Amino acid sequence: MTLVIVNGESVASDSRKKMVQSAAALIGSQGLNATSFSDVLASSGAPRGSIYFHFPGGKRELAKDAVRLTSEQVLAHMRACSASSAKEVLHHFVALFRHVVEATDGAAGCAVAGVTIDIPASDDELLDDAREAFHSWAALLAEQLEAAGVVKESAQGIATIAVASVEGALILCRAERGGAPLDAIARQLSLLVESRN
Amino acid sequence: MTLVIVNGESVASDSRKKMVQSAAALIGSQGLNATSFSDVLASSGAPRGSIYFHFPGGKRELAKDAVRLTSEQVLAHMRACSASSAKEVLHHFVALFRHVVEATDGAAGCAVAGVTIDIPASDDELLDDAREAFHSWAALLAEQLEAAGVVKESAQGIATIAVASVEGALILCRAERGGAPLDAIARQLSLLVESRN
Numbered sequence: 035m036t037l038v039i040v041n042g043e044s045v046a047s048d049s050r051k052k053m054v055q056s057a058a059a060l061i062g063s064q065g066l067n068a069t070s071f072s073d074v075l076a077s078s079g080a081p082r083g084s085i086y087f088h089f090p091g092g093k094r095e096l097a098k099d100a101v102r103l104t105s106e107q108v109l110a111h112m113r114a115c116s117a118s119s120a121k122e123v124l125h126h127f128v129a130l131f132r133h134v135v136e137a138t139d140g141a142a143g144c145a146v147a148g149v150t151i152d153i154p155a156s157d158d159e160l161l162d163d164a165r166e167a168f169h170s171w172a173a174l175l176a177e178q179l180e181a182a183g184v185v186k187e188s189a190q191g192i193a194t195i196a197v198a199s200v201e202g203a204l205i206l207c208r209a210e211r212g213g214a215p216l217d218a219i220a221r222q223l224s225l226l227v228e229s230r231n
Numbered sequence: 232m233t234l235v236i237v238n239g240e241s242v243a244s245d246s247r248k249k250m251v252q253s254a255a256a257l258i259g260s261q262g263l264n265a266t267s268f269s270d271v272l273a274s275s276g277a278p279r280g281s282i283y284f285h286f287p288g289g290k291r292e293l294a295k296d297a298v299r300l301t302s303e304q305v306l307a308h309m310r311a312c313s314a315s316s317a318k319e320v321l322h323h324f325v326a327l328f329r330h331v332v333e334a335t336d337g338a339a340g341c342a343v344a345g346v347t348i349d350i351p352a353s354d355d356e357l358l359d360d361a362r363e364a365f366h367s368w369a370a371l372l373a374e375q376l377e378a379a380g381v382v383k384e385s386a387q388g389i390a391t392i393a394v395a396s397v398e399g400a401l402i403l404c405r406a407e408r409g410g411a412p413l414d415a416i417a418r419q420l421s422l423l424v425e426s427r428n
Contacts, residue, residue, distance in 0.1 A: 065349040067264030141352035147402050151348055152262040155338035155405070165406035194403075195419040198412055199392050202399030205344050208352070209362035215395055222392040226419060229426030 050088040051103075052078040058100040058145040063138065066097055066152035097149050098163060104145040105167035112174050120182040120227045124196060127175055128220045131200050132213055140207040147201050172197045179227070188230045196223055247285040248300075249275040255297040255342040260335065263294055263349035294346050295360060301342040302364035309371050317379040317424045321393060324372055325417045328397050329410055337404040344398050369394045376424070385427045393420055 056078035060069040071085050071093065089095045108130065115126040134142045150164040176193035180186055199219040206215035253275035257266040268282050268290065286292045305327065312323040331339045347361040373390035377383055396416040403412035 063352065065262055065264060067262055068349060068351075139352075143348060147399075148348060150402050150406050151340060151345060152265060154265075155260065155336075155408075161406050161408065165403075168403050168406055191415060191419050191422075194412060194415040195392075195396050198399035198403055198416050199396035200399065201402050202344075202395035202397065205347050205398050206362075206365050206395055209347050209358050209365055211352075211358065215391060218388060218391040219395050222388050222423060225388075225426070226423050229422065 049078075049080050049084055053080050053085065053088060054096065054099045054103050057096045058104050059142065061097065061100050061145040061148040061152075062104070062134075062143040063141050063148075065148045066093075069093075071096075094157075094160070097153070098160060100145045101149050101160070101163045101167055105170060108167075108171055109174060112171070112178070115178060117178075118182060120179050120184050121224045123175070123178045123182050124192075124223045124227060125220065127171075127196060128200060128216060128223070131204060132216050132220075135204065135207045135213045135216055140209075140211045140213065143204045143208055144201060147204065168197055168201075184227060184230055192223070192227055192230070195226070199223065246275075246277050246281055250277050250282065250285060251293065251296045251300050254293045255301050256339065258294065258297050258342040258345040258349075259301070259331075259340040260338050260345075262345045263290075266290075268293075291354075291357070294350070295357060297342045298346050298357070298360045298364055302367060305364075305368055306371060309368070309375070312375060314375075315379060317376050317381050318421045320372070320375045320379050321389075321420045321424060322417065324368075324393060325397060325413060325420070328401060329413050329417075332401065332404045332410045332413055337406075337408045337410065340401045340405055341398060344401065365394055365398075381424060381427055389420070389424055389427070392423070396420065 053074055057069060057074045060073050060077060074080075074096065075082055075085060085096075089099075091098075111130045112127060115123060117123045117126050131144070146164050146167045149160060153160050155161070172190075172193040175196055176186075176189040179189035179192060184192065199222075200216070203215040203219045207213055250271055254266060254271050257270050257274060271277075271293065272279055272282060286296075288295075308327045309324060312320060314320045314323050328341070343361050343364045346357060350357050352358070369387070369390040372393055373383075373386040376386035376389060381389065396419075397413070400412040400416045404410055
């Protein structure tokens with residue numbers, strides 16, 4: 035990332051963004067609880083003092099921002115989709131996760147899942163953020179499938195199983211240390227959408 | 232559970248089993264790292280000293296046993312399936328997880344997933360155990376789908392997306408605090424198997 039440093043604020047926000055990015059990658063690959071501030075500092079190269087400056091709410095605030103950043107990155111990838119067929123729409127969605135899994139031999143996962151599994155079930159605010167992230171992906175995917183000719187009701191169902199099966203496949207990929215489960219679910223999602231056309 | 236106490240060994244093994252059962256439930260609902268020996272003792276009612284007696288290998292040994300127990304319980308549930316149609320086979324598989332999610336408003340998850348996400352990617356032995364668990368479920372499900380008339384190649388693909396989408400749906404259910412995502416993927420799995428018949 036190239037950053038033109040204009041003033042103190044842009045340095046600060048770039049440093050904060052790097053920390054959130056590092057936290058998202060770490061939470062995705064080892065869960066929230068195993069991810070320490072020290073890990074985030076080591077991975078982002080940020081100075082120790084900056085974590086308290088940027089995240090006065092502590093690790094929970096960092097987790098909240100990691101969920102938001104991951105969600106925005108998934109949506110941005112999806113919005114860049116130029117596919118015209120429903121199969122291509124699904125392929126584009128899965129490809130983002132496939133890329134991450136391939137680059138890490140399956141070790142990398144999804145920070146939204148990492149946070150959802152590791153936070154206490156009583157943390158309504160963070161669970162709402164996670165739910166909102168999953169919903170927004172499924173809603174955009176359903177919209178794109180509909181635009182590609184799938185009827186509305188089918189599009190919503192296929193979008194939900196696409197998000198669920200990608201999240202589950204990431205766990206299977208981690209256990210397998212490779213991307214085969216994601217390839218397998220991608221094929222089934224294609225067949226599912228074919229059967230509705 | 233009713234246990235006829237015959238000798239010291241059966242008391243010990245029952246106590247050990249309770250601890251593994253408690254660990255599996257806790258890991259499923261809050262991940263491995265947040266699950267402490269104290270939580271397991273409180274939940275299982277076992278005396279403090281017993282944890283070191285039963286698990287000299289520490290928390291990792293408990294995690295290993297929780298993966299094994301969960302895997303065996305899923306397989307035992309699956310083997311009790313008397314369904315004759317492929318749709319019923321899938322329904323029976325999903326029903327086990329649906330039951331757990333319903334009883335906990337979505338909070339409970341799968342201990343195999345909780346361990347897979349939270350252990351270091353370098354722990355080959357535990358990752359192998361998790362992979363073996365997921366594989367054994369998919370293999371038995373494929374076998375049951377085949378016995379219900381689905382052709383072999385389709386059965387394997389459907390079994391893989393069934394396992395992946397159930398695991399992912401459990402995460403979505405936790406975020407939603409309810410079972411709707413599991414219901415949604417169950418409907419799509421039924422449609423998928425219908426399209427192959």
